[in-house]
Amino acid sequence: MIFYLIPVLLAVFIVIYFRLYLFAFPHNRLIILMYHQVEKESHEDLTVSLENLEQQFSYLSHKKYTSKFFSELSVSAKKNIVITFDDGYRNNFEYLPSLLEKYNLKATIFIPTGFIEKGYQNYPMMTFDEIRSLDKKYFEIALHSHAHENLKNMSLDLIEKDLEKNMQILDAQKIPYSKVLAYPYGKYPNQKEEKSAFFSFLKKIGIDFAVRIGNRVNYYPTQHPYELCRVDIKGKDSIIKFKLKLIFGRLKLF
Ligand SMILES: [Zn+2]
Numbered sequence: 338m339i340f341y342l343i344p345v346l347l348a349v350f351i352v353i354y355f356r357l358y359l360f361a362f363p364h365n366r367l368i369i370l371m372y373h374q375v376e377k378e379s380h381e382d383l384t385v386s387l388e389n390l391e392q393q394f395s396y397l398s399h400k401k402y403t404s405k406f407f408s409e410l411s412v413s414a415k416k417n418i419v420i421t422f423d424d425g426y427r428n429n430f431e432y433l434p435s436l437l438e439k440y441n442l443k444a445t446i447f448i449p450t451g452f453i454e455k456g457y458q459n460y461p462m463m464t465f466d467e468i469r470s471l472d473k474k475y476f477e478i479a480l481h482s483h484a485h486e487n488l489k490n491m492s493l494d495l496i497e498k499d500l501e502k503n504m505q506i507l508d509a510q511k512i513p514y515s516k517v518l519a520y521p522y523g524k525y526p527n528q529k530e531e532k533s534a535f536f537s538f539l540k541k542i543g544i545d546f547a548v549r550i551g552n553r554v555n556y557y558p559t560q561h562p563y564e565l566c567r568v569d570i571k572g573k574d575s576i577i578k579f580k581l582k583l584i585f586g587r588l589k590l591f
Pocket of ligand 1: 423424481485521522
């Protein structure tokens, strides 16, 4: 029996050691948080309650995290954090400005222009006027494709058309944006050759960073500007879970 246990215990020890190592040397860590909706009450993973969000923002501010836009990443600071919201829900417009101001934090909102034009399911979305009116001191707008399709299944040609549409519409609406892309559903071409062709294409069109999900901590400067990981903050996450996610990214060891 003991022979079976030794490798398991060894593996657990290595993982814990590695995690503690990351915790003890946090100088160039970059955490990117991923949110979607905020409502008075949360009934699903993608919606965080106002109360939880305020508790989380208050913690970040109290612990002196440096909240940044992607466009400011090159300026070095301790405890870097980027707070992101996907899809452009109307509740972001309603609740975030006062919260961000109160805790002196910033947020990046990834806009799929198709959702703004045509709506998304029955969710109220922001209008282009509302997006344009967000205070640039607290909000950065970035790309989330036009049609919000899974890029993994699309040809480079179609991806190019879709991303260009995303940028052209924001340009036409006179909404300034950073050239940072959140992959819809966190997916992108991931087979070796496809992936390198895709990344060359992102470089060609001037994309600075692209984010997936991954639930890991990043390090900045990064070797993987097109595979930055975000930590998924779920609707029901307690403040303890949130604090652990800030340290470890993911909560599962394997
Ligand atoms: Zn999305």
